[in-house]
Amino acid sequence: MxxxxxxxxxxxxxxxxxxxxxxxxxxxxxxxxxxxxxxxxxxxxxxxxxxxxxxxxxxxxxxxxxxxxxxxxxxxxxxxxxxxxxxxxxxxxxxxxxxxxxxxxxxxxxxxxxxxxxxxxxxxxxxxxxxxxxxxxxxxxxSFEKCELSVSGLPGTVRHAELHTVLLDATEGLLRLTLHASTGRKQGKVAVLTYSSHHAAAMAKKALLEGNVELFKKKVKVEWLKPDLKEQLQALREEPPPSNVQHLGSPERVLPSSEPRAALGRLGALCRQLHLGTPRFLTRCVQAEPNGWQRYWGQVVIPSHPVPCSTFLWVREDTPGTAGHEKMKEAVAQLALMMLGH
Structure with missing residues (x-):
């Protein structure tokens, strides 16, 4: 056996x-x-x-x-x-x-x-x-399968295109690559790799640690992406945007203005369908800029999901009240839907 x-x-x-x-x-x-x-x-x-x-x-x-x-x-x-x-x-x-x-x-x-x-x-x-x-x-x-890896200790000169080419040659199932400045005292960069499945991510981790990959012969560290590191990287890379766009986690994702509560409704319906329990939201404003931009932190806790979903969001607060908190709920609901595969 x-x-x-x-x-x-x-x-x-x-x-x-x-x-x-x-x-x-x-x-x-x-x-x-x-x-x-x-x-x-x-x-x-x-x-x-x-x-x-x-x-x-x-x-x-x-x-x-x-x-x-x-x-x-x-x-x-x-x-x-x-x-x-x-x-x-x-x-x-x-x-x-x-x-x-x-x-x-x-x-x-x-x-x-x-x-x-x-x-x-x-x-x-x-x-x-x-x-x-x-x-x-x-x-x-x-159960939510791990599909993300972090690679720390990369040289500060590494470029996105260079790393992307190396990873496509050495691994299979790569969906997304993001590069960040190191969160520690040492200079360098940290990469976050998102794969199509837990198995693909596990095989990639093994290949990068054990394979003959030139870039990874240096003192780099490949491990499963930890929630606290993910949140730190999201916080560090986000700056007040120059235009009236609400960013969710990365520059590629924006909060649609045409459907202000679409994700909230979809998440509630999905949780009822899959018997996950009622989502509970926590939001707070953590930073305010003189030009009117405000930075919010939000989290959604799903009773049958062992790990909460959280992210940061910049919002242009043109009117007082709860609009920023509502936009934050919508953003974190979008994130939860992506983690649930919807």
Whole structure:
């Protein structure tokens, strides 16, 4: 069950050899029996055990973003013989991943990816707070796959076109590249790379760290983009714009003036459709310029989304009142919709 499917020992024998610990033997034995009787294929790699991705008989492309749920508060002696049938009962599973310790216990959390977003929404509605054992209720919420990398320590002379060419040659699935001045004391630049999927981003990270990429032979650091760094970079690069344009996160994105509350309505409808809970907004004015420009910070918290969405926005406050706060809500709603894949 470890590594590739070709040339492996029978599943039951491989699992029995791996689990030499006496911990939790009865539940491990039940899992072995279930695997043997169902013929289900489980593959263990790098601290997780996976079913599917794709499962037998799958036809077509992988599921779209927003189709995966995060499962937490799992009893440590619970395994796939209980969890996979439970999560299959509400929709078609594309993949199920259980995180494991070296002793063979689960680490208390797992991921279930469905064939579409509707399946993930049904799982949240039906199984969040489900008691898998007496008095042990699990948490089920939307999972959002990491697709962004940060590259720090780049030379200050590096150009966007040069870096873009290198990345297109060395990696696959690059959607967007932005360059920023370093946030630390050292001179240089930081790049943010956005990829088409978590898998593409993970493969890019591996290629840039281990591959023979000339630009990355220097002392650069490639890691998953941290939320605090993302917010710092957004704050540093934004200056009062010269014209009456409201920027969202980057110069390429603008807040449409023709539909002043379109994103708010779409986000509310999407959260109801996917059973994510009611979005809650926080906004505040953090800077005011003499020429009338005001800088706002905004955040939206979605109950079934583990990480809040936040950004900054420059607004020309021509009239007093709450207009700036409303524009900030619309901007952060747009950001949340993009993170949800809409």
């Amino acid at each position: 470890e590594g590739s499917r070709a040339g492996r020992e029978p599943r039951g024998a491989a699992m029995a050899e791996e689990w030499i610990s006496s911990v939790n033997q009865s539940n491990k034995a039940a899992l072995l029996t279930w695997v043997r009787e169902t013929g289900i294929d489980l593959v263990q790699v790098n601290g997780q055990r996976r079913y599917g991705g794709p499962p037998p008989g799958w036809v077509g492309s992988p599921p779209p973003p927003g189709s995966e749920v995060y499962i937490a508060r799992l009893p440590r002696d619970l395994y796939e013989d209980t969890l996979i049938p439970l999560f299959q009962s509400v929709g078609q599973l594309y993949e199920f991943r259980l995180m494991l310790t070296f002793s063979g216990l689960n680490r208390g959390f797992a991921y279930a990816k469905y064939s579409d977003q509707h399946g993930a929404g049904k799982a949240i509605a039906a199984l969040n707070n489900w008691e898998v054992q007496d008095g042990r209720a699990i948490l089920v919420c939307r």
